[in-house]
Amino acid sequence: MQRLADLAHRSVRRVVGLISGTSADGIDAALVEVSGVGLRAHLRLIAGLTIPFRPSDRDELFRMFDPSTATVDRITAFNFHLGDLFAEAALAVIAQAGVAVADVDLVGSHGQTIWHIPAPDGSTLQIGEPAVIAERTGLPVVADFRVADMAAGGQGAPLASYFDLVVFRHPTLNRAAQNIGGIGNVTYLPARKPDGCGPEDVLAFDTGPGNLVIDAVVAEVTGGQQAFDQDGAIAARGRISNEWLAQLLADPYLHQKPPKTTGREVYGSPFARRLLSEARARRLSADDTVATVSALTADSVVAAYREFLVPRGPLHEVVLSGGGSYNGFLRRRIAAALGIPVRTSEDLGINGKLKEAMMIALLASDAVAGVPTNVPAATGARGPRVLGKFVPPPLPH
Structure with a gap:
């Protein structure tokens, strides 16, 4: 040894x-x-x-x-x-x-x-x-x-909370470090002088579905021709079914208090198949289905912030990483809903992928x-x- x-x-x-x-x-x-x-x-x-x-x-x-x-x-x-x-x-x-x-x-x-x-x-x-x-x-x-x-x-989980603490904490900005991989997870890093917050200040949890469900739906509606929605282009073409989206956002996990974590066991293939079945029953087009499922990922992030982060103090910026940080539809929707800067980890020198x-x-x-x-x-x-x-x-x- x-x-x-x-x-x-x-x-x-x-x-x-x-x-x-x-x-x-x-x-x-x-x-x-x-x-x-x-x-x-x-x-x-x-x-x-x-x-x-x-x-x-x-x-x-x-x-x-x-x-x-x-x-x-x-x-x-x-x-x-x-x-x-x-x-x-x-x-x-x-x-x-x-x-x-x-x-x-x-x-x-x-x-x-x-x-x-x-x-x-x-x-x-x-x-x-x-x-x-x-x-x-x-x-x-x-x-x-x-x-x-x-x-x-x-x-x-999330393991990312320690990395986010080391790399992204800031002395004057309250940050949400949001990873959108297969599952979404956030680390809330409140501002603390002189060097940023410590472990005792952190709140971190899985926000809900990330790319996992979007990718499964895209693969199905494109007949396997696409494995993911490049830059959110399909979602951007579609129209969101707001009624269906509201039902999806009532998912009990999304409103469960932290600490909490989730994964494929909840948002895996059976969940994606259920959403595809519901979309067909609603006679949604492929583009509209992808748009609504993508909105579920973005809006579950926003809902988590409003319910669990904002009560701790004003949020100054979001730092996105993971494959979802390259999805323009997700970035734009999160930024529009929150009204604060949404940066990517690349802006801070960390390769998002x-x-x-x-x-x-x-x-x-x-x-x-x-x-x-x-x-x-x-x-x-x-x-x-x-x-x-x-x-x-x-x-x-």
């Missing part, structure tokens, strides 16, 4: 962050230089890429999401196969950066969540075997970041330094916890 002890005392670490999010469309990989630890950490993106899943792998992954097809033998086999794919992504981003593997300190891997139940008896499962990643890359790996928070009574991979790199770096990275005020955990499990690399021959 000398390797771990050495890593703990380094002031600068080169870390690969790996994640496949709720949309499950591929593996995001980022090679990040992390200087310092905790709230004083500074991140510099060296290289980043996304490797899409092969159709056969994505099909098998979606079988993992369905309890009727996710048998134990299939889960264990795919756990190892996914570990191979994550290792390939790690090596690919290192090669893209033009650095030697020996010059990288460690890998952080979130894996792929296949099931997440926050309450009443919290449990979660991410696959993508970290021991396989360590064996293939020859690097130490930190993985399984959610379980320590859940063991302490927390929701195990690679934010979550960078987040995992930060969590891994702080884990080897023994720094707690959950945010109990956001997750509901009993206290601060160091997140992640350490897998050592193979012994030298």
Whole structure:
């Protein structure tokens, strides 16, 4: 374990962050230089890429999401196969950066969540075997970041609240750092002088559906010709069914008080199929269906802010990240409803598509330094916890 002890005392670490999010469309990989630890950490993106899943792998992954097809033998086999794919992504981003593997300190891997139940008896499962990643890359790996928070009574999410706190807090602006990936999640960062807020000030939770439902609907109405709505172009052509939208916004989850988290278990394929069925019953066109479903994502964000953030003080700006930050329809609708600046993480120097991979790199770096990275005020955990499990690399021959 000398390797771990050495890593703990380094002031600068080169870390690969790996994640496949709720949309499950591929593996995001980022090679990040992390200087310092905790709230004083500074991140510099060296290289980043996304490797899409092969159709056969994505099909098998979606079988993992369905309890009727996710048998134990299939889960264990795919756990190892996914570990191979994550290792390939790690090596690919290192090669893209033009650095030697020996010059990288460690890998952080979130894996792929296949099931997440926050309450009443919290449990979660991410696959993508970290021991396989360590064996293939020859690097130490930190993985399984959610379980320590859940063991302490927390929701195990959103993990992004710690990253947002480190990167986006501001001394004079009340900010909402909003990620729109498969699921939407927000971190509220109230202004605090001189350096911004601390963990005890943060409010973070999943706002509701993000791209997950939009993508499923777009794939269906385009006959599989499009996997997502590029820049929100389809939604922009359509007319929103306000009556149906009002019914969708009455979803009990959207009005549940934080801490709260959600995922594919609630807003996955069955939910998307239900919406498509309702749209057909209402005789909505394809464009109108996409517009209304997209408005659900945007308006659920706005409703969450009005119900849970604004009572804490005026909101000065929103910082968007994730795939949804590239959707012009979502950006415009959120900005129009709130009447405040809606920026993207790129405006603040963070690649929106690679934010979550960078987040995992930060969590891994702080884990080897023994720094707690959950945010109990956001997750509901009993206290601060160091997140992640350490897998050592193979012994030298």
